[in-house]
Amino acid sequence: MIEKKLAILASVYCSKADIKQLKRIIPYFKNQKALIFQFVQALWPELQDPLDLKFLFDVDTFNGDEDHAANSLNDILVQCLEQDSSLIPLVETNPDVVLERYDQLIKYVTRDSQIDFNIPPSHSSWIKNRIIHCNNYDKNLILYYQPLWSQLELTSEFNEWVNGVLLPLNNIPANNRIHIEELIKMDSAKRITFLLGCMPSSTSDLGFFSNIFLPMLRYYKETDLDYYTSHYVNPQTYKLENNNEITILSKIYEISGSVEVGAKVLGILYENGQNYFKSHPNKFTDSELRVLLTKIGTEDSSLHLKLLDLIRDIDDLEHFNSFKTLFDIQEGTEAQQYDLFTIYSRSFRIDNISELEKDFLFNKLSLRQKLEIIIESLIEKNNLSEVKKLLDEDPTPENNELLIKNFWKFFYRSENIHDEAFKIAETILSMIPSNFNGSAKRHQLEYLLKNSRDLSQHSINLHPHGFKPNYLLNYKDEPMAIISNLLELNPKLYKMTDKTQDILSNLNSCFDKKTTEVAKSKLLALHIDHALVNRDFMFAYQLCKEWFAICKDAGNDEGIGKQWLTIFQVGKFIDPEWPDNEAPTEILILQMEILSELLQYSPIDQIEIIATQWSALEVELSIRDLSTDTSISNDSNSLQFIQNSLNEVSHTMAAFLGRNR
Known part of the structure; x- marks a missing residue:
């Protein structure tokens, strides 16, 4: 309760500008500085000398002196009332x-504002609010607090506010x-x-633009600049009948620094340049104009189709009566116009093709x-949305060929x-009709992109870099080399024949080829090689069976x-890792099966080699005692199965050799 009584007394002292008494009780509000600052802002006499408030910003003010340390809250309350x-x-x-x-x-001093009295305000924000408060009392009290703020170290934001709001308003x-x-509180339109x-x-x-308008425009750049340039930076407002307008336009462009404003300024120079030259015999030699053109012309993106960059390089300008003299470009050759149009297209924007039809400058x-x-x-x-818009206006085959290019x-x-x-x-390809069949079929290019994405998911090395x-x-003529590279660098891929078959099919599709039976057999052979490298005999055996099936379907294809x-x-x-480097009996029989079937598809001059290996396996099998062979199951069914398999393989081999004698 005592704190609240002291606060009431503090408010009275503020309203009377009683510095002495206020300084006595301020130390007791050390943890509520915001309260004192708010009292001063709302209650201190508006016309009181601003320097009287300097004590608020002294560190010792809230720390107090020896008397403060010796007195309790009640003591100071009694002393104040005495x-x-x-x-x-x-x-x-x-x-x-x-x-x-x-x-x-x-309630009175906060006036509906939400203030945490435990957080002291920044000096800059408090001074700003005090200035606004006093100005509400008298609109001519704009720089009244300058003697005070000039003695304080305030933020750059405050200084910008002074330069962009207070000083311009004071100059009005x-x-x-x-x-x-x-x-x-004004919106952009009202303020402008x-x-x-x-x-x-x-x-x-x-003077008006330099001291009032431009400083405030710079300060409110984020909100007001776009409104002003949209509504006022045009040939109707700036007729260029005196040099000041060039200076003003230069400053506006400097504030904005944007391509769009630069284009507007150049458009004004183009349309009203003749007015300017009537009153300026020096024409382009005028420093203000040269500075402006140099500022805008140094960025390629800020060039305007109707104002050429070569202006900056012309020395003899005595004969130019307006920028429109630049239409001499119409007399240039087709090659010259092509080169210039290419340069200006980097910044030129069109909303529809009819704008190009109206162009008279590049008439060749x-x-x-x-x-x-x-x-x-x-x-x-990368402005592909604009490209699509133009293509929708002109859906001709020539445009599709341009997209392919x-x-x-x-x-x-x-x-x-x-x-x-x-x-x-990818985006360019999406703009090409699906049925396009010109210099390249769209589906081929789609497969090319798909292959790029798919292969990027694996380790692959097609180039030193x-x-x-x-x-x-x-690898258009040898897509199998890509598969081989993948299998070498991705060990787990040897079991994914479906994956590599898809990749091979997609590669052939992008090169407009079919995946032949020969290609499929080559692919299986690659997988078999890598299965053997990984000592995965059973998987290699399964792939051999698939290989034989392909051979059977292909007939007499020698490839x-x-x-x-x-x-x-x-x-x-x-x-x-097999014991004694010998194949288990079951594996031995499977190898004999593979060799016997291979005889049907191998070159004739290789039959003897295959038969010799088969015989070697037969001899090896003949010396084994199947009843005691630990590599196979000893139950009667397993032994009978092995015997039947052996008989079948032997019969196949005998039949083949009988046909080829």
Whole structure:
């Protein structure tokens, strides 16, 4: 309760600007600095000398002196009331009354603002609010607190506010001024309208723009600049009848730094340049104009189609009466116009093809040439939505061929499937009709992208510098080399025949080839090789059976038989981990089965080698005692199965040899 009584006394001292008494009790509010600052802001006399408040910003003010340390809250309350007995009825009354007075006081000084009195305000924000408060009392009190803030170290944001709001508002004639708070609360349209309403009769008064309009425009850049440039930066407002307008436009462009504003300024120079030159015999030699052109012209993206970059390089300018003299470009050759149009297309934007049809400057170029240049430029800038818009207007086969051309450009440029070039190539392809069948079929290119994505999921080494999508094109005639590379670098892949068959099929599709039976047999042979490397005999055996099935379907295709040596290796395979480096009996019989069937598909001059190996296995099997062989199950069913298998293999071998004698 004592704290609330002291707070009530503090509010009285603030309203009387009683610095001495206020300084006595401030130390007792060390942990509630915000409360004291709020009292001062709301209650301190508006016309009191601002420097009287400097004590608030001194560190020692809230720390207190020796008397403060020796006195309790009650002591200081008694001392204050002894100093001024008229204050006794204010605080020495019913506690409920004191609480009611305190609550009303807080409500008044906060005025609906939410303030945490445990958090002291920053000096900058407090000074700013105090300035606004006093200005609400008198709109001419704009720089009244300058003597105080100039002695304090305030934030850069506060200084920007002073330069962008207070100083410009103070420079406005008194009869046009409004309150700071009113200015702050205005939207862009109202604020711009108000400022322009304060402009002297001359629409290009440099003093007004330099001291009032431009500083405030810079401060409210995020909200007001776009409104002003959209509604006022145009040939109708800036007629260029005096040099000040060039200076003003230069400053506006400097504030914005944007391509769009630069284009607007250049458009004004183009349309009204003749007005400017009438009153400026020096023309381009005028420093202000050269500075402006140099600022805008240094960025390629800020060039305007109607103003050429060569302006900056012309020395003899005596004969130019307007920028429109640049239409001399119409007399240039087709090649010259093509090169220039290509340069300007980097910044030129069109909303529809009809805009190109209206172009009269590049008169040697056809609409098709211009459109192709624009489309290529948009693709280079990754502005593919604009490309699609133009293509929808002009769905001709020539455009599809142009897209194919650019697809290849970005496909070759891509380093991997994640970079921007690859993604652009994907988007370009999506714009080509699915039934397009020109210089390249769309489905071929789709498979090319699919292969790039699929292969990137595995380790692959098609080039010393790693995998780039376009390296696939080097294997157009030998896609099997890619599969071989995958199997070498991805050990687990040897069991995924479905996966490699899909990859091979997709590779052939992108090269417009069919996957033949010979190719399938080669693929199986590769998997068999890697199965043997991984000592996976049973998987190799299964693949051999698939290989024989392909051979049977292919008939007399000699290409298939070329893989006979790989199958032969299965018949000779020895796992170093087998006991005594001998194949288990069951494996031995499977090898004999493989060799006997291989005889039907191997070259004639290799039959003897295969038969010899089969005989060697037969001899090896004949010396084994199947009843005691630990590598097989000894139950009668297993032995009978092995015997039947052996009889079948022997019968197959005998039948084949009988046919070939």
